Amino acid sequence: MVANESDNKRIVLIAISFAVLILGLMSATLFKITSLKISPPIELIAVSTTLNSTSRQLAKRGQLLDRRGRILAASRVGHRLFVDPSLIEQDDIESLSLQLGELLGVSAATIEQKIRSRRTSKYVVVHPLLDHSQLEAIRALNLRPIGIEQCLVREYPHGDIGGALVGLVGTEHTGLAGFENSYDTVLTGESGTFIRLRDIGQKTLWVSPKDFTPTLDGEDIRLSIDVVIQDIATNYLMKEIRRCNASGGRIVVADPSTGEILAMADIIHPRDGRSQQPSDPNREINPRLGRNRCVTDPYEPGSTFKPFIWSVATELGKATINEVLPTPSGGPYITSYDRPIRDAHYNGPSTWRTVLVKSLNTGMAIVAERLTHEQMQDAVSRFGFGEPTHIGLGGETRGIVTAPTNWDQNTQTSVSIGHEIAVTPLQMIQGFCAFARDGTIPQLQMTVSDPTDVQIVRHAVSPEIAAITRKILGEVVTEGTGQRAKSDRYKIFGKSGTAQLPREDGKGYFEDRYVSSFIGGAPIDNPSVVVLCVIDDPDKSIDHFGGVVAGPVVRDVIVDTLQYLGVPPSNDYLARVE
Amino acid sequence: MSRKLIFTIIVLSFAALELLAVRQEQINTVYEMTKLHREIDAKVSTIDALRIKIETASSPAVLHNAMTTVDEFNGSE
Numbered sequence: 042m043v044a045n046e047s048d049n050k051r052i053v054l055i056a057i058s059f060a061v062l063i064l065g066l067m068s069a070t071l072f073k074i075t076s077l078k079i080s081p082p083i084e085l086i087a088v089s090t091t092l093n094s095t096s097r098q099l100a101k102r103g104q105l106l107d108r109r110g111r112i113l114a115a116s117r118v119g120h121r122l123f124v125d126p127s128l129i130e131q132d133d134i135e136s137l138s139l140q141l142g143e144l145l146g147v148s149a150a151t152i153e154q155k156i157r158s159r160r161t162s163k164y165v166v167v168h169p170l171l172d173h174s175q176l177e178a179i180r181a182l183n184l185r186p187i188g189i190e191q192c193l194v195r196e197y198p199h200g201d202i203g204g205a206l207v208g209l210v211g212t213e214h215t216g217l218a219g220f221e222n223s224y225d226t227v228l229t230g231e232s233g234t235f236i237r238l239r240d241i242g243q244k245t246l247w248v249s250p251k252d253f254t255p256t257l258d259g260e261d262i263r264l265s266i267d268v269v270i271q272d273i274a275t276n277y278l279m280k281e282i283r284r285c286n287a288s289g290g291r292i293v294v295a296d297p298s299t300g301e302i303l304a305m306a307d308i309i310h311p312r313d314g315r316s317q318q319p320s321d322p323n324r325e326i327n328p329r330l331g332r333n334r335c336v337t338d339p340y341e342p343g344s345t346f347k348p349f350i351w352s353v354a355t356e357l358g359k360a361t362i363n364e365v366l367p368t369p370s371g372g373p374y375i376t377s378y379d380r381p382i383r384d385a386h387y388n389g390p391s392t393w394r395t396v397l398v399k400s401l402n403t404g405m406a407i408v409a410e411r412l413t414h415e416q417m418q419d420a421v422s423r424f425g426f427g428e429p430t431h432i433g434l435g436g437e438t439r440g441i442v443t444a445p446t447n448w449d450q451n452t453q454t455s456v457s458i459g460h461e462i463a464v465t466p467l468q469m470i471q472g473f474c475a476f477a478r479d480g481t482i483p484q485l486q487m488t489v490s491d492p493t494d495v496q497i498v499r500h501a502v503s504p505e506i507a508a509i510t511r512k513i514l515g516e517v518v519t520e521g522t523g524q525r526a527k528s529d530r531y532k533i534f535g536k537s538g539t540a541q542l543p544r545e546d547g548k549g550y551f552e553d554r555y556v557s558s559f560i561g562g563a564p565i566d567n568p569s570v571v572v573l574c575v576i577d578d579p580d581k582s583i584d585h586f587g588g589v590v591a592g593p594v595v596r597d598v599i600v601d602t603l604q605y606l607g608v609p610p611s612n613d614y615l616a617r618v619e
Numbered sequence: 620m621s622r623k624l625i626f627t628i629i630v631l632s633f634a635a636l637e638l639l640a641v642r643q644e645q646i647n648t649v650y651e652m653t654k655l656h657r658e659i660d661a662k663v664s665t666i667d668a669l670r671i672k673i674e675t676a677s678s679p680a681v682l683h684n685a686m687t688t689v690d691e692f693n694g695s696e
Contacts, residue, residue: 052621059628112674117667118660198674237653245653246646272679 094237099191100230103259105207105220107268108301108489112198113207114221116214119194120176122168126160128186137186141167144178170194195221201328203271206305209329218323218330220264220487223434230259263489265301270294273601274304278574281594282310285579289319291335292574293466294598297474297562299495300483302432303570303602307334312578317545319577332436339440339463340575343540343587344400344522345560346459349472350409351397352502352510353420359411360393362509366404368396374403378450382406382458397513398521400537402458409457414448417456423501424472425482426464432485440464459538470573472501473560476514476534477568480507515565526561526592528600529617530610534568535561535595537588542578553581559591563599569608572598 077085105114122145129137134156135149142149145168152167159165171179171189179189195210208219216225233256238247278292287310294304309319309331319338324331332338354360368374370389373381382403388395396404409417421427427442441463443452455461464472467485475482480503484496502510514534517523522537538558541550557579562571574591584590609615675681 049621052625056621056625056628059625063628063632112671115667115671115674117671118664196671198671199678200675200680202678202680245650247649248653269679272683 092239094239096235096237098233098235098256099193100232100256101258102193102195102210102214102230103224103228104261105224105228106261106263107266107271108263108303109267110263111268113203113264113266113268114195114197116193116195119192120171120189121166121192122171122175122179123164123166123188123190124156125163125186125188126156126165127163129156137184140182141179141187144182145171145175199268202268202275203266203304203306204329205307205324205331205333206266206271207329209327219333220262223487224262227262228259231257233257265296265299265303265486265489266305267303269605270598270602271304271306273605274572274598275306275308277594277597277601278306279308281574281576281590282308285576285583285585285590286312287576287579287590288312288315289334289577290575291466291577292572292594292598293335293470294570294572294602295470295474295485297477297483297568297571299486299490299492300471300474301486301490302470305333305335307331309334312580315578317542333434335466336432336434337436337438337465339438339465339468340556340558340577341460341462341540341543342464342469342558343459343538343556344402345469345536345538345558345573345587346462346464347397347400347405347457348476348510348514348536349424349426349501350405350417350420350457351393352476352506353416353423354408354412355393355509356502356506357412357416359416360408362392362394362513364393365390366393366396366407368401368403368407374406376406376450376454377410380451380454382454394513394516397510397536398516400517400522405457406454409454410450412453414445414453417453418445418448421456421462423499424468424475425499426462426468426472428468430465430467430471430485432467432487434487437467438465440468459540466573466575469560470571473562473571473573475499475501476507476511477562477571478507479504511562511565511568514561518561522586522588523559523561523592525589526559526596528563528596530600530614531563531603531608532565532611532613533561533563533596533599534565535559535592537586537592539585539587554578555581555585557585557587557590559587559595561592561595561599563603564608564611569606570599570602572602574598 099118102116104112107113134153138149138153138156141152155165155167176189179187193214195214197204197207206219208221209217210221211217215229216222233254235248235254236252237245240246274292274294278290282290289309291307293302295302309321309324311318319334321331355362360366368389368391369387371387373383375381384401384403388399388401391399391401391404393404395401421442427439429437429439443461452461471482471485480501481497482499482501484498511534514536515532517536518527518533523535526533526535540556542554542556543550556575556577558573558575560573562568572595574594576590579585579590
């Protein structure tokens with residue numbers, strides 16, 4: 042019993058001692074924490090910063106892809122180097138500059154000057170974009186005044202191919218021009234943030250879920266453009282502009298079944314000693330900043346406009362295909378209001394079909410007089426002229442169509458031959474799709490669309506009239522003004538146009554300067570592609586007719602594009618080859 | 620009574636130690652996660668850069684130039 046009591050006392054004593062020890066340790070810890078909080082040692086203050094640090098996670102801007110998924114524009118994370126001059130001792134600036142200059146391969150004096158000029162600042166960018174080896178070397182330095190900051194870099198892997206279409210981003214990584222600007226809201230993401238609790242060694246201790254905002258990357262956009270077709274179109278256009286010493290050119294390639302634009306290029310090629318040339322001051326700053334004249338600048342289409350009036354007049358029964366019209370054998374046709382209308386070559390009395398095949402202005406004028414002004418105005422608007430295509434690109438214009446109140450007999454005749462009207466290349470290609478389809482006009486698209494869900498914006502002519510017009514446009518290429526656009530491999534249909542260049546001062550037209558164009562499509566039985574080429578002001582001493590200047594460009598682009606798309610050649614060609 | 624007291628103190632001490640260990644493990648995990656995220660980000664950046672390099676190298680313009688060079692070389696033979 043006595044032994045038990047003594048044992049109990051000993052146990053209680055040990056327990057109390059243990060408890061006192063623990064309490065003592067806890068009190069010591071508490072004291073240490075309190076003293077660190079109240080009066081931390083100077084060495085600790087020097088190395089400790091705020092324990093919470095907010096980190097920003099960069100949102101990646103969406104990619105611009107071509108129709109086959111090739112990257113047209115993409116962002117990657119880069120690193121820029123900055124220093125905090127307030128953390129550098131006066132005597133250390135020179136040695137730090139030397140060290141950085143050696144690693145970065147830039148002048149140490151420049152770095153030193155940058156740092157000294159902003160001594161009070163806490164942020165001076167020393168190098169805007171470090172490469173991998175520089176980044177590793179700078180990290181290895183592990184110097185306190187040096188900071189590495191993430192930044193987004195926009196890359197354009199295909200360089201100049203479609204460069205003006207794609208556009209570019211500014212220093213804040215927002216779109217300034219082209220698709221980068223048109224689709225900026227979709228491409229731009231939202232940066233995320235999170236707050237980290239760090240220890241004295243800057244190691245992350247904790248990230249609270251409530252302090253975390255996730256990053257939302259921008260969406261990718263798949264454009265209808267095909268880099269290869271864009272390259273084909275641009276190369277042929279450039280080659281022709283150089284050959285005929287033109288002051289510029291435009292080309293649009295579209296898929297008529299879906300309304301998707303496959304390629305679009307606009308080249309300005311200034312010629313010495315010429316007045317009134319296409320110009321764009323923005324391109325001089327950066328070619329990617331230039332306006333897209335296929336969208337913004339209307340031109341007089343000349344004879345390429347005839348098929349539109351021809352098809353509607355035929356549908357209205359104002360002329361039948363084999364009807365012989367009193368087109369003159371020599372000298373101009375005089376309209377009912379005494380205006381002389383001339384042809385490049387006089388053909389004598391010709392059928393309505395021949396009027397289109399041989400591009401007879403006189404025949405068009407004769408039938409134009411059979412239409413009322415309202416019917417002619419309706420013919421123009423049926424194909425969408427005078428209205429923007431609503432393709433979604435900035436700066437689109439609606440062309441120039443004379444208002445009904447100002448529409449007179451002169452207008453009636455002029456419009457039938459593609460004068461006194463101005464259209465954008467986009468409007469032309471959209472209207473021409475009617476002949477490559479069943480008379481319907483699809484909504485033009487700059488992004489890849491579902492082929493089963495094509496939006497039809499207009500019913501221009503009946504399917505029968507569209508088919509007849511296409512057939513006769515095929516004859517334009519085989520026996521008419523578009524013979525230079527003929528291909529052995531594919532049956533092409535199309536129409537040439539040679540319009541005189543209007544004077545900017547409004548005083549009529551230049552006598553010897555032209556806008557030469559050709560619009561065509563292929564294969565004639567089931568068109569897969571339509572192409573419009575407009576050559577601005579070709580040198581007349583070389584060539585100037587639309588069929589001769591722009592026709593071969595359209596042919597070459599069609600042939601190369603169809604081969605690339607795997608469209609089989611015509612049966613005639615296959616039979617010949619076999 | 621005394622045994623119960625000692626038992627309680629020991630159990631509470633172990634529990635406290637375990638809680639500290641769990642907390643430390645949690646901190647280590649967060650640290651490892653942060654490191655992993657950084658590594659993933661770095662790899663993704665590398666992949667992005669490589670994709671752009673591949674795209675540039677297979678651009679029609681580059682291929683066209685390469686073909687022209689080959690043609691010129693063949694022509695010169």
